[in-house]
Amino acid sequence: MVQLKAFGNASASGGKHVCHKSCSEAPRALVCKQTLRRNRRTSKPLNSKASDGVATYPADTRLADRPPSASDASSAESTHVHGDRDTINATYNIVFVTAEVAPWSKTGGLGDVCGSLPPALAARGHRVMVVAPRYAEYDVTPLERGPTKRIACHGTEIGFYLHQSKGVDWVFVDHPSYPRPGGIYADQYGVYGDNQYRYTLLCIAALEAPLQLEINGKTYGDDCVFIANDWHASMVPVYLAAKYRAGGVYQSARAVLAIHNLRHQGVFAPKTYGDYGLPEGWYGALEWQYPPHQRQGAYEEEGRAVNTLKGGISTADRIVTVSPGYAWEIQTPEGGWGMESMLCSRAYALNGVLNGIDTQDWNPSTDKHIAKNYSISNFSRGKAENKAALQKELSLAERPEVPLIGFIGRLDYQKGADLVLGAVPWLMEQDVQLVCLGTGDVSLESGMRWMENTYPDKARGWVGFNVPMSHKITAAADLLLMPSRFEPCGLNQLYAMAYGTAPIAHATGGLRDTVIPFNPWDGTGTGWTFSPCTVEAFISALQNALDTFREHSDSFRAVQQRGMERDFTWDKAASQYETIFGWAKMDAPYCK
Numbered sequence: 105m106v107q108l109k110a111f112g113n114a115s116a117s118g119g120k121h122v123c124h125k126s127c128s129e130a131p132r133a134l135v136c137k138q139t140l141r142r143n144r145r146t147s148k149p150l151n152s153k154a155s156d157g158v159a160t161y162p163a164d165t166r167l168a169d170r171p172p173s174a175s176d177a178s179s180a181e182s183t184h185v186h187g188d189r190d191t192i193n194a195t196y197n198i199v200f201v202t203a204e205v206a207p208w209s210k211t212g213g214l215g216d217v218c219g220s221l222p223p224a225l226a227a228r229g230h231r232v233m234v235v236a237p238r239y240a241e242y243d244v245t246p247l248e249r250g251p252t253k254r255i256a257c258h259g260t261e262i263g264f265y266l267h268q269s270k271g272v273d274w275v276f277v278d279h280p281s282y283p284r285p286g287g288i289y290a291d292q293y294g295v296y297g298d299n300q301y302r303y304t305l306l307c308i309a310a311l312e313a314p315l316q317l318e319i320n321g322k323t324y325g326d327d328c329v330f331i332a333n334d335w336h337a338s339m340v341p342v343y344l345a346a347k348y349r350a351g352g353v354y355q356s357a358r359a360v361l362a363i364h365n366l367r368h369q370g371v372f373a374p375k376t377y378g379d380y381g382l383p384e385g386w387y388g389a390l391e392w393q394y395p396p397h398q399r400q401g402a403y404e405e406e407g408r409a410v411n412t413l414k415g416g417i418s419t420a421d422r423i424v425t426v427s428p429g430y431a432w433e434i435q436t437p438e439g440g441w442g443m444e445s446m447l448c449s450r451a452y453a454l455n456g457v458l459n460g461i462d463t464q465d466w467n468p469s470t471d472k473h474i475a476k477n478y479s480i481s482n483f484s485r486g487k488a489e490n491k492a493a494l495q496k497e498l499s500l501a502e503r504p505e506v507p508l509i510g511f512i513g514r515l516d517y518q519k520g521a522d523l524v525l526g527a528v529p530w531l532m533e534q535d536v537q538l539v540c541l542g543t544g545d546v547s548l549e550s551g552m553r554w555m556e557n558t559y560p561d562k563a564r565g566w567v568g569f570n571v572p573m574s575h576k577i578t579a580a581a582d583l584l585l586m587p588s589r590f591e592p593c594g595l596n597q598l599y600a601m602a603y604g605t606a607p608i609a610h611a612t613g614g615l616r617d618t619v620i621p622f623n624p625w626d627g628t629g630t631g632w633t634f635s636p637c638t639v640e641a642f643i644s645a646l647q648n649a650l651d652t653f654r655e656h657s658d659s660f661r662a663v664q665q666r667g668m669e670r671d672f673t674w675d676k677a678a679s680q681y682e683t684i685f686g687w688a689k690m691d692a693p694y695c696k
């Protein structure tokens with residue numbers, strides 16, 4: 105068994121350097137010094153959306169002063185960094201740390217992104233590793249012939265499995281706590297009680313992997329850029345600073361925190377701090393206290409807790425979130441889920457990069473799940489055949505002229521499935537067909553069943569997680585509903601546009617950045633957006649879309665076509681990530 109590079113000796117950091125105060129509170133002096141340094145070095149201001157495209161919005165802007173949306177003259181495309189112009193000609197050893205990676209494990213968009221961004225970065229010449237748990241017996245080989253590579257880790261023993269494809273080293277961490285008969289994070293009895301332990305282990309494993317695993321005869325070594333995705337991986341920057349750098353390892357490495365969803369923060373009782381094996385002085389990096397109105401009795405000691413995501417925010421060298429709009433929203437009290445002040449204090453290091461889509465997986469001309477492949481040149485016929493096939497499969501009337509409306513997503517507060525149900529009585533008075541696919545809150549699942557039972561001729565509420573069905577709906581539908589209350593990026597609207605399906609979306613976060621509202625006067629737009637997020641506003645957008653579908657079919661076809669013409673490939677996002685890695689490497693580590 106091999107000893108951990110930093111954890112083999114619990115006193116590796118030996119209290120050598122403690123910066124918990126600066127990490128947790130991000131004192132002005134430090135922020136200002138780094139901001140000044142950044143602004144001196146870059147010829148253009150970082151907060152300027154137009155100039156560098158990886159846009160951040162002024163921290164002091166309120167929601168009322170909304171950032172420009174996809175429909176503005178500078179559309180979502182122009183909010184991107186033009187990576188090739190800005191790209192630093194360097195290649196990096198990149199290590200993604202994630203709780204989900206498609207196709208092996210996926211409950212949502214995190215899995216999609218971690219399955220498709222790494223190959224896009226590998227294609228640009230970087231050495232890329234993805235470290236994720238081995239939740240099941242995947243069809244992957246042990247890292248070494250014979251016994252799997254095993255190391256001592258956090259008081260237990262873990263193994264590594266490797267699969268190499270698409271230019272990426274997919275590394276799966278093997279530990280008895282990962283495989284479960286239920287879902288990845290929860291089963292029918294609720295969220296697993298040991299998730300804190302499971303993902304702490306993942307973080308340490310990911311920090312050890314580049315040092316210990318010889319892949320193609322060579323380790324990644326300690327000059328890496330870690331991408332820590334969401335709260336599950338947020339201990340990576342904390343350990344990097346508190347244990348590894350302090351112990352003399354990973355001096356050139358940097359950690360980028362990628363926020364896919366700020367709502368989930370990995371919050372645990374304060375007494376569990378000891379379980380992290382961190383020096384006492386680092387408590388401040390994770391310390392959290394809920395205000396009285398948010399306390400739910402779940403945490404003892406007057407709302408005190410340890411908050412893993414806050415640990416990531418306070419120690420990462422840079423922070424990325426998945427759209428420019430969301431980067432701005434999370435700095436406001438309305439969108440910050442309590443983290444807004446921390447994020448404002450790190451605004452100079454926060455960027456929004458719009459997700460792309462995996463065009464091998466989500467491509468109407470090659471999609472294996474759909475009845476008929478099609479492309480922009482024959483999309484009307486192709487979509488009509490897919491519509492007929494889905495109507496037949498779901499025992500709906502096979503009528504080409506009826507608008508088919510889809511909804512795919514988690515049934516929860518974020519995705520606004522309750523707004524869909526709220527619009528159902530109005531919608532069912534129209535000549536439409538509605539097909540919903542989702543799983544989540546028990547009451548919303550019951551709502552879906554109620555809808556199908558009440559309107560059997562017009563509505564289907566498929567409760568479950570079914571990837572082939574999600575592709576079929578995307579290809580068959582004329583309209584896709586996305587009434588999300590908040591949406592960091594959103595992938596379904598991107599898939600929809602690629603398939604010639606017009607999204608109807610709440611104008612928030614990444615939806616606002618990507619769906620250009622249809623404008624009948626100048627013939628622009630790729631869908632319909634609405635705001636505020638109410639059933640009334642939603643119905644009004646639906647009405648407009650249905651009117652266009654029925655009475656202005658040429659305009660509707662043009663909306664579909666413009667959606668299909670958009671470029672949402674990952675390469676663009678990958679070049680923006682490169683730019684950010686370059687910035688991270690230029691600066692001294694944020695926490696040391």
Ligand SMILES: Nc1ncnc2c1ncn2[C@@H]1O[C@H](COP(=O)(O)OP(=O)(O)O[C@H]2O[C@H](CO)[C@@H](O)[C@H](O)[C@H]2O)[C@@H](O)[C@H]1O
Pocket residue numbers: 211212213214216217364365426459512513514541542543568569570571574591592593594595596614
């Ligand atoms: N019942 C079902 N059956 C089959 N497939 C289903 C399904 N329900 C959902 N899916 C699929 O899961 C994915 C969900 O993607 P979203 O972008 O909506 O992600 P999510 O909110 O999970 O992720 C977070 O991370 C992503 C990635 O950064 C952000 O885009 C997003 O805004 C943020 O909330 C899509 O591929 C969708 O088709």
